[in-house]
Each structure stands twice: as C-alpha cells, then as structure tokens.
Amino acid sequence: MESLIALLEQNEIFNPQTLLHYWDGLVMTVQLVFLSLVVGALISVPLAVLRSSDNPWISKPIWVYTYIFRGTPLLIQLYIIYYGVVYIEGIQDSMFWPVVKDAFYPCLLAFVLNTAAYTTEILRGAIATTPKGEIEAAKAYGMSWGKMIRRIVLPSAFRRALPAYGNEVIFMLHASAIASVVTIVDLTGAARDIYAQHYAPFEAYTFVAAIYLCLTFGLIYLFKYLEKKMLAHLRPLS
Amino acid sequence: MIDFHGYGPSIFQGAILTIEIAFLSLFLAVTLGLLGAIAKISKNRIANGIATLYTTLIRGVPDLVLMLLIFFGGQMLMNSFTDMLYDKFEIDIFININEFIAGVITIGFIFGAYMAETFRGAFQSVDNGQIEAGKAYGMSQTQIFKRIMFPQMMRHALPGLGNNWMVLLKTTALVSIIGLADMVRLASEAAKAVHEPFTFFIPVAAVYLLLTALSELVMKKLEIRYSAGVVKG
Numbered sequence: 001m002e003s004l005i006a007l008l009e010q011n012e013i014f015n016p017q018t019l020l021h022y023w024d025g026l027v028m029t030v031q032l033v034f035l036s037l038v039v040g041a042l043i044s045v046p047l048a049v050l051r052s053s054d055n056p057w058i059s060k061p062i063w064v065y066t067y068i069f070r071g072t073p074l075l076i077q078l079y080i081i082y083y084g085v086v087y088i089e090g091i092q093d094s095m096f097w098p099v100v101k102d103a104f105y106p107c108l109l110a111f112v113l114n115t116a117a118y119t120t121e122i123l124r125g126a127i128a129t130t131p132k133g134e135i136e137a138a139k140a141y142g143m144s145w146g147k148m149i150r151r152i153v154l155p156s157a158f159r160r161a162l163p164a165y166g167n168e169v170i171f172m173l174h175a176s177a178i179a180s181v182v183t184i185v186d187l188t189g190a191a192r193d194i195y196a197q198h199y200a201p202f203e204a205y206t207f208v209a210a211i212y213l214c215l216t217f218g219l220i221y222l223f224k225y226l227e228k229k230m231l232a233h234l235r236p237l238s
Numbered sequence: 239m240i241d242f243h244g245y246g247p248s249i250f251q252g253a254i255l256t257i258e259i260a261f262l263s264l265f266l267a268v269t270l271g272l273l274g275a276i277a278k279i280s281k282n283r284i285a286n287g288i289a290t291l292y293t294t295l296i297r298g299v300p301d302l303v304l305m306l307l308i309f310f311g312g313q314m315l316m317n318s319f320t321d322m323l324y325d326k327f328e329i330d331i332f333i334n335i336n337e338f339i340a341g342v343i344t345i346g347f348i349f350g351a352y353m354a355e356t357f358r359g360a361f362q363s364v365d366n367g368q369i370e371a372g373k374a375y376g377m378s379q380t381q382i383f384k385r386i387m388f389p390q391m392m393r394h395a396l397p398g399l400g401n402n403w404m405v406l407l408k409t410t411a412l413v414s415i416i417g418l419a420d421m422v423r424l425a426s427e428a429a430k431a432v433h434e435p436f437t438f439f440i441p442v443a444a445v446y447l448l449l450t451a452l453s454e455l456v457m458k459k460l461e462i463r464y465s466a467g468v469v470k471g
Binding site: 067068074076079080083084174188192195201208209216 | 295297298299300301302303304306307310311313314315404408409410411412414415422426429430433434435436439440442443446447450451
C-alpha cells in the first residue's frame with residue numbers, strides 16, 4: 001500500500017487532479033449507458049410485441065426501423081442526430097433549444113434509438129420461441145390478448161432474452177466510448193484530455209482501458225448471477 | 239439527384255477505402271481467430287493461457303479505446319524503440335505508424351478475439367467419432383484438419399462469422415476518428431463545409447446499409463453451401 005502511495009506521488013500523470021477527471025468521466029459514461037439502456041428497454045417492449053404481430057402493416061414498419069438502426073454504424077447515427085438537430089427549422093427559437101444545444105441529449109437520443117433497435121430484435125426472438133402450449137393454455141383460460149401478453153408471453157420472454165440482453169448491455173458500454181467524439185467528456189474523453197495535457201497516450205489510454213475492463217467484468221458477473229437465478233428452471237438436472 | 243457540391247467523387251473514394259479496410263482486417267481477424275481457436279483447444283498450457291488472455295482482454299475494452307491506444311500509444315512506443323536503436327547502435331530510422339495500418343491492425347486484432355471464440359465453439363462441435371474415423375483411415379493430422387475438421391467447423395462457425403463480419407463492417411466507421419480519410423470522415427468534413435449534414439450522412443448510412451444487406455445475402459448462400467449433407471428435420 002505504501003509503495004502504491006509512493007508511486008502515485010512520484011508520477012506526474014496520475015495525480016489527484018487527473019484521477020478526479022477520470023472519475024467525472026466514469027460518472028458521465030455510467031449515466032449515459034444507464035439512461036440509454038433504461039429508456040431503450042422501455043421503448044423496445046411494446047415495439048417487440050408489435051413486431052411479433054401477424055399483421056404485416058404493423059410488424060413491417062418496425063422491422064424497417066430495426067433494420068436501419070442495426071445496419072448502420074452508431075457513429076453515423078450519432079453524427080446525423082448531433083449535427084442534424086441544429087438544422088431543424090425553428091429549433092433555435094423553440095423551448096427545446098437549451099436541451100439539444102448540449103451534446104448530451106442528442107447523444108443520448110442516438111444511443112436510445114440504437115439500443116432500442118437491438119433490444120427489440122432480441123425480445124422478438126424470445127417472444128417467437130414461446131412454447132405454443134402456453135399460449136393455448138392462456139386462451140383456454142379465456143385470457144384477453146393483453147392479459148396473455150402481460151402474464152404469459154412477456155415474463156417468460158424476458159427470461160429467455162436475458163443472455164442476449166447481457167451482451168447488448170456490454171456492447172452499449174463499449175459503444176458509449178464514441179460519445180467522446182462529440183465533445184462529451186466520458187471515460188474516453190477524459191483519457192483524451194489527459195493524453196493531450198501530459199502527452200502520455202500510452203498511460204492515459206491503458207488506464208482507461210483497465211477501467212472499462214473492470215466495468216465489463218462486473219456486468220458479466222451480474223448477468224451470470226441473474227441468469228442463474230432467473231433461468232434456474234431451465235438448468236439441466238444433476 | 240442529390241447535389242453533393244462536388245464532394246461526390248472523393249466520398250466514393252472513401253467508400254472504397256472503407257471496403258478495403260474491412261476486407262483486410264477480416265483477413266487478419268480470421269487468421270488470428272483460427273490461431274487463437276487452435277491455441278485454445280490445444281493442450282499446451284502456455285498457448286492456451288496466451289489465447290485466453292488475448293480473448294478476454296480484447297473483448298473487455300471498447301474498440302475505440304483500443305484503436306486510440308494502438309494508434310497514439312503505438313507511435314510513442316515505436317519512437318522510443320527507434321530512439322533506443324539510435325542511441326545504442328547509431329541506426330537512424332523513423333517508423334511512422336500510419337492511420338491505415340493502425341486501423342487495419344486494430345480492427346483485425348479486436349475481431350480476431352471474437353473470431354477465436356466463434357471458431358473454438360465450432361471446432362468443439364465437430365463430432366469426435368469423425369476424427370477417429372479419419373485416424374482409422376490412416377489420415378495424417380493435416381489431412382484430418384483439412385478434410386474433416388475444417389469443412390465441418392465452417393458449417394458451425396458460419397452464423398457467428400457472419401455476425402462478426404457485420405459488426406466489423408460497422409466498426410470500420412471508427413477509423414475516421416483517428417484521421418483516416420474513409421467515407422465517414424470525408425462526409426463529415428463536407429457536411430461541415432457546406433452546412434448540410436443530411437445530404438452527406440444519409441447517403442453514407444445508405445452505403446453501409448447496402449453493404450450489410452449484401453453481406454446478409456452472401457451469408458445465406460454460403461450457409462446453404464456449407465450445410466450440404468445436413469439432414470434437415
């Protein structure tokens with residue numbers, strides 16, 4: 001421990017000031033990722049239900065949305081929203097201007113739309129694999145469509161979607177690094193600032209890579225635990 | 239027709255560069271992935287350890303951070319290496335890591351880790367009896383690999399491989415951040431110059447969409463080809 005303190009005192013890069021900057025970046029990254037995942041998940045549930053509809057007029061438009069957002073790079077989506085929002089007619093005079101002037105909200109919007117598209121497809125896959133017997137049983141009980149979706153289809157679909165959703169969460173954490181491109185000081189942005197200040201790219205980026213690694217392992221562990229709890233009924237005996 | 243204000247041809251050049259980077263890094267990724275997978279299923283503990291370290295570390299860090307690390311950090315390392323050469327041996331050289339090589343190496347290196355996991359799973363799902371049958375026929379190790387393991391492994395690996403390719407294709411957009419003049423960078427420069435972001439970014443997005451749609455088609459064809467001989471239930 002003492003040697004660690006001595007090391008921290010000796011080197012010029014990891015002083016309290018830069019560590020605090022990294023901390024601010026960490027807070028920003030966690031905020032961005034958490035908010036976009038929550039909002040994205042909320043949007044994706046109704047979309048996934050509609051996407052599973054047999055009526056092509058309902059399911060096809062949602063397919064187009066997910067296809068476009070999954071088929072283009074997130075960076076382009078971010079650029080379109082971040083640079084494009086300024087050019088919307090009359091936005092600078094509207095009440096939305098203070099909100100979109102900051103890079104945070106356009107960035108959040110891009111992340112939400114992106115993760116909602118992926119999550120919708122994950123959930124759709126899970127809904128499609130609902131055992132037929134369960135739906136028949138729900139109908140035999142005289143459940144309405146809404147009740148059936150709420151009580152039978154969604155709870156089991158959420159469980160089956162869990163492993164794929166875990167990957168999506170990690171993907172989102174990693175994708176959030178591009179927020180630094182549009183002037184947001186997230187973890188990667190903090191590393192860029194510190195690199196510019198001390199001209200020490202190797203130290204600055206390796207440190208930030210280590211933080212991301214810890215976050216990723218934390219998430220992997222969390223989802224392993226959740227899977228063990230929620231998917232206990234699917235585990236092979238013995 | 240859309241008015242590109244004369245930026246059309248250069249963005250087209252950028253699109254070709256994007257495709258070049260994608261294919262070169264795919265080649266590197268598949269090579270690294272095969273090596274990694276073979277190391278992971280081998281009984282050699284050192285090879286196994288290195289491959290496991292490689293796949294876990296790479297898959298835990300964002301691709302942008304790795305790219306910046308290799309591009310900026312790699313240049314610093316290279317500089318101190320050439321400085322050392324000059325100090326010790328009076329050899330005066332300057333090695334410049336250019337954006338293109340940094341981009342290809344980083345993307346190849348990152349997706350090599352994902353490919354290794356895909357291939358490892360695929361190798362393991364080849365039926366052991368088939369390999370034993372190969373041995374019983376007196377085939378050599380390379381023959382077994384070439385004739386039995388590889389073709390069947392590909393069948394299992396294809397869906398994952400296709401997925402990785404799509405993600406790789408979209409990741410190439412990140413090379414614009416380290417200064418490579420791919421179509422994303424050229425489009426963003428043009429968009430800033432004439433203040434028309436939609437005119438440039440939407441066609442670029444459409445090109446990516448076209449590339450992923452085409453890839454999907456090719457993957458379907460390949461999957462049919464490689465599942466020849468599979469009895470469908």
